[in-house]
Amino acid sequence: MQDATSNRFRVYSELRSRICLLDYPPGTRLSEETLAAEFGTSRTPLRRVLARLEDEGLVQSIHGVGTIVTDVDIEEMLHVYDLRMELAQLAGSLSPIDITDQTIQAVRHFHNQSEALKRDPTARAFAQLNMAFFHFGLTLSNNVALRDMSERLYYKTARIWLKSISKMDLAAEVDIFCREIEETQNAIVNGDTSAAALIRRAHISMCVHRLRKS
Amino acid sequence: MQDATSNRFRVYSELRSRICLLDYPPGTRLSEETLAAEFGTSRTPLRRVLARLEDEGLVQSIHGVGTIVTDVDIEEMLHVYDLRMELAQLAGSLSPIDITDQTIQAVRHFHNQSEALKRDPTARAFAQLNMAFFHFGLTLSNNVALRDMSERLYYKTARIWLKSISKMDLAAEVDIFCREIEETQNAIVNGDTSAAALIRRAHISMCVHRLRKS
């Protein structure tokens, strides 16, 4: 057992992940008591985590009913996507990092993983890799505020893609993702964070278009 | 007594206001029990409010010590200001509102109030009017996500100005603020939200420069 803060973050992170990977699909009723028991704590600290998830719009607590995982709809989230695109682009101009060998190695790692995914594509593994690659994208700017806001907005919309993938062509999506990583790798190797940011923005935009059509 | 949610927001809003108006200067130790008594509740719901303020960086709770109002430093906040400027500008291009007579009337109201402030300037009244005018600026975009993020960042930095005003020329600052409102009024009357957003961005930028010199 660590100190309270890190333990809280662990629980928060785990629940957020379950919600965004649809382990808890929209409409699921979470029981405070059950979750508290699972994480080996009591309702009080767990409620603090749920309160944060509620502030971020991932769950909704209703007195006398339960804590319910919210539903997400692409049309309602268009505003969020608009902002996410702008923030993605800003990552290239607001305090961009100096690219080191470590950065290049990281993007190569993602390239390898995306190729492996192409050979054995599953929706869940794809979503997880996408999430990890998003976090890598955050590290391209040193602006902490930008990172925080981007992350918050990302998790607000992360479920939409996974909810729609059954109606889309998984192999084609993986292919597009692979190419995004390749393009990003080219930009990073050339030390061009600005280009990497624009690539990211473009792919968010295209992804929204594909999602709306499905 | 209203329902839990609105009551919680009332307490949150009040505490945030006290912190940002320096009723609780940085370093102040807040007592959960005292505050709970003041708002006629118990520690439990009050702690939820403090938890949110802690997530937003306005206070810090330390086990065994207390809940302490954080200090803010302009140099640490430069990243936040950078992002705030970008968001201010985006308010003009991301889902800008259609300007109605109501909007024009609102900005006229601020103009009048700023003129009144010029006649009897106090730092606190200035800070309050500035805050109100900021909230007006938020209404210029229909993008809810943009509004939320802008507000969050604004309150992160709001105290810096008030902390430095004693070392600056209050009358001159009021004058600049009056002109900002006048310029905004011109833009709004012409139906040009984009220009209003750029004016706002410019004034944030200039304000940061003045603050760093003081």
Place this chain on the structure above:
DNA sequence: TCACCCTCCGTTGTACACAACACGCGACTC
């Protein structure tokens, strides 16, 4: 005189009991 320790006090963190509330089901009434 200084360094160390120990105890006391106030604070935040946690656990738990109870209140407030929503929903469903069954009985009762018309």
Place this chain on the structure above:
DNA sequence: GAGTCGCGTGTTGTGTACAACGGAGGGTGA
């Protein structure tokens, strides 16, 4: 038979006692 009331059950919200912890102050020994 339909509508309505009331109660039981399960949930979140609140209050409160206690545990965990940090710091200050005084005492003690070298």
